[in-house]
Amino acid sequence: xxxxxxxxxxxxxxxxxxxxxxxxxxxxxxxxxxxxxxxxxxxxxxxxxxxxxxxxxxxxxxxxxxxxxxxxxxxxxxxxxxxxxxxxxxxxxxxxxxxxxxxxxxxxxxxxxxxxxxxxxxxxxxxxxxxxxxxxxxxxxxxxxxxxxxxxxxxxxxxxxxxxxxxxxxxxxxxxxxxxxxxxxxxxxxxxxxxxxxxxxxxxxxxxxxxxxxxxxxxxxxxxxxxxxxxxxxxxxxxxxxxxxxxxxxxxxxxxxxxxxxxxxxxxxxxxxxxxx
Amino acid sequence: xxxxxxxxxxxxxxxxxxxxxxxxxxxxxxxxxxxxxxxxxxxxxxxxxxxxxxxxxxxxxxxxxxxxxxxxxxxxxxxxxxxxxxxxxxxxxxxxxxxxxxxxxxxxxxxxxxxxxxxxxxxxxxxxxxxxxxxxxxxxxxxxxxxxxxxxxxxxxxxxxxxxxxxxxxxxxxxxxxxxxxxxxxxxxxxxxxxxxxxxxxxxxxxxxxxxxxxxxxxxxxxxxxxxxxxxxxxxxxxxxxxxxxxxxxxxxxxxxxxxxxxxxxxxxxxxxxxxxxxxxxxxxxxxxxxxxxxxxxxxxxxxxxxxxxxxxxxxxxxxxxxxxxxxxxxxxxxxxxxxxxxxxxxxxxxxxxxxxxxxxxxxxxxxxxxxxxxxxxxxxxxxxxxxxxxxxxxxxxxx
Numbered sequence: 001x002x003x004x005x006x007x008x009x010x011x012x013x014x015x016x017x018x019x020x021x022x023x024x025x026x027x028x029x030x031x032x033x034x035x036x037x038x039x040x041x042x043x044x045x046x047x048x049x050x051x052x053x054x055x056x057x058x059x060x061x062x063x064x065x066x067x068x069x070x071x072x073x074x075x076x077x078x079x080x081x082x083x084x085x086x087x088x089x090x091x092x093x094x095x096x097x098x099x100x101x102x103x104x105x106x107x108x109x110x111x112x113x114x115x116x117x118x119x120x121x122x123x124x125x126x127x128x129x130x131x132x133x134x135x136x137x138x139x140x141x142x143x144x145x146x147x148x149x150x151x152x153x154x155x156x157x158x159x160x161x162x163x164x165x166x167x168x169x170x171x172x173x174x175x176x177x178x179x180x181x182x183x184x185x186x187x188x189x190x191x192x193x194x195x196x197x198x199x200x201x202x203x204x205x206x207x208x209x210x211x212x213x214x215x216x217x218x219x220x221x222x223x224x225x226x227x228x229x230x231x232x233x234x235x236x237x238x239x240x241x242x243x244x245x246x247x248x249x250x251x252x253x254x255x256x257x258x259x260x261x262x263x264x265x266x267x268x269x270x271x272x273x274x275x276x277x
Numbered sequence: 278x279x280x281x282x283x284x285x286x287x288x289x290x291x292x293x294x295x296x297x298x299x300x301x302x303x304x305x306x307x308x309x310x311x312x313x314x315x316x317x318x319x320x321x322x323x324x325x326x327x328x329x330x331x332x333x334x335x336x337x338x339x340x341x342x343x344x345x346x347x348x349x350x351x352x353x354x355x356x357x358x359x360x361x362x363x364x365x366x367x368x369x370x371x372x373x374x375x376x377x378x379x380x381x382x383x384x385x386x387x388x389x390x391x392x393x394x395x396x397x398x399x400x401x402x403x404x405x406x407x408x409x410x411x412x413x414x415x416x417x418x419x420x421x422x423x424x425x426x427x428x429x430x431x432x433x434x435x436x437x438x439x440x441x442x443x444x445x446x447x448x449x450x451x452x453x454x455x456x457x458x459x460x461x462x463x464x465x466x467x468x469x470x471x472x473x474x475x476x477x478x479x480x481x482x483x484x485x486x487x488x489x490x491x492x493x494x495x496x497x498x499x500x501x502x503x504x505x506x507x508x509x510x511x512x513x514x515x516x517x518x519x520x521x522x523x524x525x526x527x528x529x530x531x532x533x534x535x536x537x538x539x540x541x542x543x544x545x546x547x548x549x550x551x552x553x554x555x556x557x558x559x560x561x562x563x564x565x566x567x568x569x570x571x572x573x574x575x576x577x578x579x580x581x582x583x584x585x586x587x588x589x590x591x592x593x594x595x596x597x598x599x600x601x602x603x604x605x606x607x608x609x610x611x612x613x614x615x616x617x618x619x620x621x622x623x624x625x626x627x628x629x630x631x632x633x634x635x636x637x638x639x640x641x642x643x644x645x646x647x648x649x650x651x652x653x654x655x656x657x658x659x660x661x662x663x664x665x666x667x668x669x670x671x672x673x674x675x676x677x
Contacts, residue, residue: 043571162571171566175551175587182555183374183582187322187364190637192347200550200637225588226602228548235638
């Protein structure tokens with residue numbers, strides 16, 4: 001054990017960074033993760049000023065903001081304009097969750113006739129104004145950091161906020177779920193059973209939960225770095241499952257993430273519109 | 278560490294004991310303060326976990342292993358060890374997946390205090406270690422204890438370790454220890470090595486500690502007939518091995534074929550998912566990082582398993598060094614089978630076949646080696662002037 005004197009006292013900032021949370025087309029689950037940081041929330045509030053967080057407080061302040069957390073995807077023309085304003089007012093813009101980073105589950109409409117969807121859901125679809133696609137925030141404005149997941153992992157959210165406060169690079173993994181399965185001692189269900197698991201092509205972040213409970217990975221955190229989706233799909237199609245089952249597995253919460261989208265389109269004979277934006 | 282005896286064990290040192298006595302051995306080890314770890318069926322596989330007696334073992338189980346496929350089933354025999362290595366290796370206990378190696382605490386008055394956690398690793402006994410696994414432990418001993426930098430945690434775990442080995446009597450379709458010269462018969466280091474006969478065990482003593490254990494069990498001298506029965510079973514395992522890897526001049530072959538088209542072929546199949554390195558009993562890569570609380574006043578330095586297949590593993594100031602699946606697979610295979618010789622004076626492969634079984638898409642390194650050997654291209658000869666022990670890494674292209 002060794003001790004060194006405190007030569008550099010903690011830097012006192014002139015003001016606490018102002019944090020804002022914004023919602024687009026989404027279920028709110030990701031911003032709720034910020035509220036789920038129960039133990040850390042007070043400590044966070046010590047270091048950040050939360051000035052715009054409708055889910056938590058009705059006291060809302062105008063921009064500019066130091067940090068904007070953006071949840072949800074772009075599905076309307078008004079949202080397309082609103083994200084531009086938020087970008088202009090925010091020093092650092094971080095997208096959180098599968099909707100904001102890949103278009104979310106609602107991006108399934110990219111493959112379908114959205115007018116038909118509106119007709120089947122709403123009695124008076126003429127009042128619904130919507131785009132024909134659901135797209136990621138990064139398709140519209142410059143994004144400083146994308147935090148994946150459906151929902152995001154609150155520990156990763158803390159890590160990202162902490163890294164901003166400390167002015168360092170956030171440490172979030174680019175590797176796939178398999179590494180985390182092995183670290184926690186889970187038996188590989190892709191090899192030891194007939195389950196189709198997306199773990200080998202999916203970015204880690206969840207802690208490899210599903211395989212630990214004998215379920216294949218659903219790909220909630222989107223494609224890992226340089227994923228080989230095509231070969232894994234071809235392997236599963238050999239004798240494990242049909243394209244009719246594998247395509248929906250790829251077209252899930254991260255359906256429109258380019259690597260999952262392209263692989264699903266390649267093996268789906270009926271697909272032609274996923275790429276059209 | 279045990280005073281392991283030489284390779285040649287006199288046949289008159291063989292003892293025979295009945296299966297109840299083996300149960301007594303497990304309990305005796307626990308009484309002596311060992312955490313006893315051994316094979317157990319869990320989640321459709323044979324894994325290594327704490328065991329309390331013979332009843333915990335996979336009696337009657339067999340495994341069926343193919344590239345990218347593993348199944349276990351009860352097949353009707355009564356033996357406790359009639360299966361081959363599974364998804365885990367013993368390295369998880371000697372080189373844990375996650376370890377806190379240091380802490381730092383900041384106090385407003387006195388400043389930073391750095392400490393090394395006072396780790397008291399458990400005293401462990403491994404029961405059911407196979408020949409290839411003994412060889413793997415010997416490889417990791419060289420990596421962690423016999424180089425210039427000794428890993429104190431590994432050494433502490435290793436020095437108190439009791440190694441109870443078992444000779445394989447069957448082989449999986451993915452086994453190839455006969456090619457790597459590491460099995461199927463157990464070679465030292467071991468304290469005891471058992472061969473399971475129908476009604477009893479034959480035990481070979483590998484150290485004085487092992488001898489002392491056997492002294493406390495009811496045994497009889499192994500008869501010539503017992504020895505022959507054991508040898509026949511070991512022979513059966515050897516004959517069941519179908520997979521082969523020609524290791525002659527393998528180091529030079531791979532190093533002279535660093536631009537072979539086969540690397541492109543394997544890159545089209547490889548998922549770069551890290552599974553082969555995680556299940557490999559000799560792969561030893563890790564990353565160390567600091568984890569702090571929100572105030573930044575309390576920091577833990579953690580070591581976690583990492584892999585050359587992780588794109589971030591080769592991230593350096595200039596970007597990612599191995600920025601393609603091709604370069605990462607080539608790094609793994611050429612390190613394991615070629616430059617390992619330069620680094621540790623042995624191959625890094627013990628022929629256990631785990632990387633073949635547990636590759637989610639069934640990539641078989643023996644086939645990759647055979648393909649390169651079939652059509653070697655001397656595309657990039659190592660310059661004659663290059664010093665033998667230098668491993669030179671050139672960035673392929675910076676990360677976008």
